[in-house]
Each structure stands twice: as structure tokens, then as C-alpha cells.
Amino acid sequence: MLIHVPPEADVLAMDVHKNTISTELLVPGSFSPVIDKISTDEESIRRLVGRFADPGRVWACYEAGPTGYELPRTFRLAGMHAEVIAPSLIPARPGDRIKTHRRDASRMALLFRAGQLSSVRVPTVAEEAVRDLCRARADMVIDRTRARHRLGKFLLRHGRIWRGGDNWTLKHQVWISAQRFDDPALTATFSHYRATLDAREAAMGAIDSDLAAWFTKAPFADAVARLAAYRGITALGALTMASEVCDWRRFPTAAMFMGFFGLVPSEHSSGERSFRGGITHAGNGHLRSRLVESAWAYKAHPAAGVTLRRRQAGLDPAVVSRAWSAQLRLCGKFARLDARKTNRKTVVTAIARELAGFVWAEMTAA
Numbered sequence: 001m002l003i004h005v006p007p008e009a010d011v012l013a014m015d016v017h018k019n020t021i022s023t024e025l026l027v028p029g030s031f032s033p034v035i036d037k038i039s040t041d042e043e044s045i046r047r048l049v050g051r052f053a054d055p056g057r058v059w060a061c062y063e064a065g066p067t068g069y070e071l072p073r074t075f076r077l078a079g080m081h082a083e084v085i086a087p088s089l090i091p092a093r094p095g096d097r098i099k100t101h102r103r104d105a106s107r108m109a110l111l112f113r114a115g116q117l118s119s120v121r122v123p124t125v126a127e128e129a130v131r132d133l134c135r136a137r138a139d140m141v142i143d144r145t146r147a148r149h150r151l152g153k154f155l156l157r158h159g160r161i162w163r164g165g166d167n168w169t170l171k172h173q174v175w176i177s178a179q180r181f182d183d184p185a186l187t188a189t190f191s192h193y194r195a196t197l198d199a200r201e202a203a204m205g206a207i208d209s210d211l212a213a214w215f216t217k218a219p220f221a222d223a224v225a226r227l228a229a230y231r232g233i234t235a236l237g238a239l240t241m242a243s244e245v246c247d248w249r250r251f252p253t254a255a256m257f258m259g260f261f262g263l264v265p266s267e268h269s270s271g272e273r274s275f276r277g278g279i280t281h282a283g284n285g286h287l288r289s290r291l292v293e294s295a296w297a298y299k300a301h302p303a304a305g306v307t308l309r310r311r312q313a314g315l316d317p318a319v320v321s322r323a324w325s326a327q328l329r330l331c332g333k334f335a336r337l338d339a340r341k342t343n344r345k346t347v348v349t350a351i352a353r354e355l356a357g358f359v360w361a362e363m364t365a366a
Contacts, residue, residue: 001250003083004115005059010052012080013109014062015101016040016071021062022101023048024109033109035102040067045074055079061112061119063087063104069122083112083119088282091116123246130214131243135286137207137236144200151193155179158186214239226362228311229323231330232297232355235311237290241359244287248363257360261288263353279349288352291359295352298330299338319362326358 005011011026013033021040024033038044052058059081062071072082091111111117123131148168155161160179162172176194181187215224215235220242227238251257258264262282268275281288304312304324312320330351337347 001118002115003059003061003112003117003119005113008057009059009081010057011109011113012058012060013105013112014060014071015105015108016062016065016067017101018067020101021048022105024102024105026109026113031110033106035106037101045071049075049078049080052080056081059083059112061085061108061117063090063108064120069128072122073125082122083117084122085112086118086120089118121247121250124219127219127243127246130211130220130239133207133211133214134236134240134243137204137211138240138286138289140200140204140207144197144204147193147197147200151176151197154189154193208236211236211239223363225315226319227359229308229315229319230294230355230359230362231308231323231327232294233359237294240290241287244284244290245363248360251360251364254357254360258353258356260284261291261356263288263291263349263356279353291352291356292348295330295348295355298327298334298351298355300331302327302331318365322358322362322365326355330354330358 008028010028011033013024013026015022017040019040021038021044023036023038025036026033038048049055055075055078058075060072060075061083062085064084064087069084072084075082085108090108108117152167155176158181162175164171164175166172179190181190212235214220215238220239223242224235224238227233227241228235233241245260248257251260255264259280259282261284262280264280266277266280268277302324312323333354334347334351337350338344
């Protein structure tokens with residue numbers, strides 16, 4: 001959302017990097033920021049805060065990036081207003097081809113004063129910690145997939161081809177374990193590939209155990225229980241969504257929530273000409289991946305299986321009713337789009353986008 005800075009406030013804009021911070025201080029009535037450059041160590045940050053006799057008058061901002069949220073937390077503890085700016089929503093001038101730290105900070109100060117910058121929500125320490133653990137699991141899934149591919153391609157290069165069904169089923173893994181090689185180097189290579197895969201599997205199991213403890217803990221317990229009532233959303237998927245979004249009510253409409261993770265179509269329209277392209281892929285990719293994965297569950301007929309009924313046990317009947325209505329609609333839409341021979345990827349994207357609307361409505365319901 002756009003941030004409106006009071007006219008009497010001092011604006012502190014920063015271009016933050018690993019080792020340095022370029023600061024621009026814009027006082028009321030001035031259009032020429034005071035420029036400075038400091039280190040990112042704790043003592044330098046304390047000295048920066050100490051420059052202001054009345055920290056409550058200072059509104060600080062910087063562009064979201066790899067440096068995280070420690071800086072705004074420090075400023076807020078000191079009594080300052082601190083905002084993290086969404087980089088993709090910063091207005092850009094087409095003819096501007098010069099980019100420096102000072103110019104970035106100076107321009108941000110002027111835009112912040114003018115109320116033209118949008119902020120992102122700063123999560124609490126606990127919310128960020130669980131979110132990082134969910135993202136670590138996603139990284140482990142990628143690592144496991146790569147380990148599987150390496151092992152599978154190694155076997156293929158040496159004529160060991162599995163034709164007994166889907167890969168990585170129990171039968172497939174038993175078949176892999178039974179493979180033997182005469183050459184010592186090949187045997188060692190095979191052992192290393194298998195050991196790497198076993199390590200990735202063990203890492204995923206350990207993270208899953210750590211995450212399971214958060215399914216019933218504050219501040220995620222209620223969101224996990226309600227989201228897991230929907231088909232295709234497991235407790236782990238619900239925790240991922242809850243930790244990525246945190247505050248569902250910061251999105252006034254379902255359309256804004258859909259745009260948050262880039263499942264809305266891109267558009268280029270001018271005059272009488274209107275063109276809509278593929279989805280934007282903007283915003284939160286972790287949430288987008290989770291919703292697309294959940295959307296595949298709606299390709300079958302509507303049903304409440306044993307696992308889904310177990311997740312819904314003890315919930316408010318209104319939540320279960322809304323989840324069932326969503327399932328009827330999404331399963332029907334999946335079948336209709338599939339019957340038209342629509343590209344399956346397009347179908348799943350459409351279902352994921354509508355599923356996003358249902359979960360937003362669920363989490364913002366009174």
C-alpha cells in the first residue's frame with residue numbers, strides 16, 4: 001500500500017548494501033537531501049539513530065532486498081517510523097539511464113515524501129523464522145530432485161533403464177538398490193550418488209519434523225487448521241501459506257491477493273487495442289508454487305477422502321462448508337477447461353488463481 005508521510009516529518013531514505021548504507025535526509029520544506037554514507041555495523045547504526053533529537057518525527061525507508069528486516073526493526077525500537085519499500089512498485093523514468101547509490105537514495109527520499117512508494121509488511125521475528133524454515137524445506141526439495149536426476153541419468157548412461165512404472169516409487173527404489181557394477185570406479189560413483197540422495201532425504205525428514213511442531217502453535221495454528229480444510233492444501237502447505245502471507249487483511253480484495261504472487265494475466269492495452277498475455281510471475285514465487293501444486297488436486301471428481309476428513313475434524317462447520325463449495329466449483333471448472341482440450345498448464349494456473357481467491361476469502365471471513 002502507498003505510504004503517506006506527514007508534511008512535518010523528516011524523511012530518511014537509504015540505499016542499503018552488505019557493507020555500506022547511503023543515506024539521504026530530507027527535512028520539511030527542502031527538496032535537496034543531505035547526503036551521507038555509513039557502515040552497516042551496529043555502532044554506525046546507533047550513531048545514525050542518535051543524530052535525531054526526536055526519533056518520532058523521522059520516517060525512514062529503504063528498498064527491500066537481501067539484507068532482510070533487521071534495520072527497520074532497529075529503527076522502530078528507537079521510536080522511528082520505518083518502512084520497507086516494494087522494489088517492483090517504485091516509479092521509474094524511461095529516460096533515466098544513470099544509477100548510483102546516491103541517486104537511488106535521493107530519488108527514494110523525494111518519492112517517499114510525495115507519497116508515491118508502496119511498502120511491504122515487516123514480519124515479526126517468529127513469523128520470519130518459520131517462513132525461513134519453510135523455504136529451507138523448499139530448497140531441500142530442489143536439492144533432492146537434482147540428486148535424483150543425477151542418479152537416474154547415471155543409470156541411463158550405463159544401460160540401466162527402469163520400465164516397471166513411475167520413478168521413485170517403492171518398487172523403483174528397490175530396483176535401484178539391486179543394481180551392481182563390475183567396475184570399481186562405477187561402483188564408487190553409484191555409491192556416492194546414492195549417499196547424496198540419502199542425505200537429502202534425511203535433511204527433508206528432519207525439516208519436516210521441525211515444521212510439524214508449528215502446525216498447532218501460535219501464531220499459525222488457526223490459519224493452518226482452516227487452510228488445511230481445503231482439498232490439495234496439506235498442513236505443511238497451509239503453514240507455508242500462513243508464514244508467507246502473515247497478515248491476510250492487508251489485501252483489500254481477492255484480485256490484489258492474486259496479484260501478490262503473480263497469477264494474474266499481464267496486459268498491454270492502448271486505445272482500442274487490448275492484449276492480455278501470460279501471467280505476470282511477479283511477487284511471491286514461494287506462494288505461487290504452493291498454490292499451483294495444490295491446484296492439481298482438483299483434476300479428480302469432488303470427494304472428501306479419509307485424509308481430508310481427518311484434517312476437517314473438529315473445525316467450524318462453516319469452514320468445512322466453504323471448503324466443500326470451493327471443491328465443487330474448482331473440480332467442475334477443471335473438468336470443463338480440460339474437456340475443451342485447453343493446455344493442462346493453463347488449466348492448473350486458472351485453478352490456482354481461483355483457489356487463491358477462496359483461501360483469501362476464508363482467511364478474511366469474519
